[in-house]
Amino acid sequence: MIISRRDALVVGAVGLLPLLANIIGAGQTWAAQEIDTKGILHDPDAPESGNPKGNLTIVSFFDYNCPFCKRAEPDLEKVVKEDGKIRLVYKDWPILTEASVYGAQIALGAKYQGKYLIAHNALMSVPGSKNDKATMTKAVQAAGVDMERLEADIHANADAISGLLHRTHAQAESMGLMGTPVYLIGQFKVAAALDAAKFREVVAQARQRQAGR
Amino acid sequence: MxxxxxxxxxxxxxxxxxxxxxxxxxxxxxxxSRPPFTLSAGRGGDGNLLLTWNIGDGNYLYRDKIKVVASSVDIPVSTPPGDIKDDVNFGSVEVYHRTLQATIEGSALKGADEASVTFQGCSERGICFPPMTRIVDLATLQVRTEGNAAKATAVEPAFAAWKPSLPSEPVASQSSGFPEFSGLPAGWGMLIISFLGFGLLLAFTPCVLPMVPILAGILARSREPLSAIRGFALSTTYAVAMASAYAVLGVVAAWSGQNLQIALQTPYALGFMATVYVVLALSSFGLFELRMPAFATAGALNAPRGTIGAFAGAATLGFTSALIVGPCVTPPLAAALLYVGQTGDIARGATALFALGLGMGLPLILAGTFGSSILPRSGAWLLATRQLFGVLFLGVAALLIGRIVPPAISLAIWAALLIGAGVFLGAFDPLRHRAGAVVRLRKTGGILAAIYGVALLVGAAAGANDPLRPLAFASSGSIDHRGLPVRTINSPAALDEAMRDARSQGRIVMIDYSAEWCTACKTFERDVLASPDIQRKLDGITVVRADVTATNKDTTDLMRRYDVVGPPTLVFVSPRNGEEIRSARSVGDTSVADFGRKIDLAIR
Known part of the structure; x- marks a missing residue:
């Protein structure tokens, strides 16, 4: 591949971080020309948390039957919280199992009663890679989501939900993502589960790069 | 990017x-950039099917996610015990590292042609991949990717709106060998090398194959004894002329925005070229000697007579055959022409095209150099070879004429050519009792040619149009294309109307740019468009065929509207904004699998 000056910079930055060198996707920035950067960062339907005015955005692509996503989730939440200036975007990308689609639909449906994060956290805290729909329903219900309203909301907003899932899928494909989790941290694409220390490191690197531009 | x-x-x-x-x-x-699992299939000594996975370092497959389906039935698979992975986030799962061999009893697959194998795994660095499906052809044991993985996860009716089509392959599929690109490489070296490479890839396609007999004919007509050096010189002349013709395409595109190859598919140009080839053929048969006019040789008094003529002839034929005989719209050609059209950068565009043409010609040069020694030097064999190439020249002429006359007449011309060849091969001459093998083989060939010719003639009379299946009308009369209605238009106004109709129904429009003279379009219609898989996928799509056979303002405007360089090009237009879904465009020759992926991109 021909390496542009911009890419060379990234490769250099990553070179300083031998620890991370193998997890930051080949030193590539994810925001290439053909990619709908705005849609990825600012889809009006995609749930968000953290600081909406933060100076760094993390976009998380995950699946509710993805064990690595579940392992990294508490650390990610922790770093976002302690940092205070990170905006976190949730991209439900159900690709691993059939039940994952259902999980994404009930989580996104809970948004209409203001409980996306509650449902999301409930689903992320069920361990394992082969949870079925019943297990997911139970987890969401136990977390306090109004199930009758959820069902009605999902039916009423079926198009919006499936539209969002389609967009997320298209965005993931346009970046060539191969599986979950993937975290877009500033300019970096990290296709791996990180722990808190590594999240912090990449966040710091991403800020440095933003400042350097 | x-x-x-x-x-x-x-x-x-x-x-x-x-x-x-x-x-x-x-x-x-x-x-x-692709999942770290590869599957291969083999047969055990006892007829069992053996599935072997190579698992990249640091990755693993789940034991309980391996699933095999044949003829819509789950097939039992025996797998060895795996490594137990116990983790608070994973629960307890059995996984395989590095390699896995699974066995399926041969009896379980009886009567099935294919088995679909689904598997799933993760990488230890912390990423899990969606299920992957591969199709194993049970006859050849070839493993291929499934066209559309969506059906692996049929969502139950509860909230079934979304059907994920899983990214089982990288987005930019490069299986055709060509990238989807719209620019040109930045450096000159890269530009030249890559287009030379693309040319080489094209060298063994129908774009170049018709040139092989032409070049061979030129070599066989040579009056000098044909050495390797002379063969090299003649074929290089031919190839460079061909490459120059491609460069000229670039220049003309910059001036007029038109693809000269297509502008030349007119009855006059084709008729003229056909005449040239007929004349060449007749001369090959020894009816008369072709000599270059005096002014062409006057400048080179020292050169032996005929030398200059031969080279001028090779150059002329190389130049014209690139422009008229083999009009082939391929992704690299389209990219270079569009680049020139949009930037006006003649130098780069023409260089790219010259390199493309040269790449296409390289194998011809090799064949010309080394093949020269095979050609006979003199005597009866030389005569026979010349006559053979005479017939091939007539074939090229028939090919050209076939683009401008109705299919039935084209069939009849081929019939005449074949029957004629049969007669000259001695199909109807009595065989002497003591005749040797050569004579008998000759007669066999002659009879075969004559019979095929008769079949074509019958087919032509019955209105058939496919030279490979002239008698298809005899079998239940189902020559018509199955399935989807196709609306054929040849003006921008008609296209607008078709688009309006489709848009009001919220349907995607697929514009199929096609032309009578475009062989690749015919192949596409027969082999790709008519395939049941494609027909199914096109169910919700309105198919409009833009017929650009004629070259006039209407067809030029039709092509210009979507920056189409020539047929075959398939353009998908979204009903939402009326704009092209660019990622789904298909240019040039394609396959069912590739085109299926394009449709997936369009309907996503």
């Missing part, structure tokens, strides 16, 4: 040409 795709594609090209010259590091880089 066009400028980055191209070098990647270049590697694909180089791999196919120069295996072993690329450093292993680049191979590794390419591998990170």
């Amino acid at each position: 066009p400028s980055r795709l191209l070098p990647a594609a270049l590697f694909v090209v180089l791999f196919s040409i120069l295996p072993g010259l690329i450093a292993p590091a680049q191979v590794a880089a390419a591998e990170t």
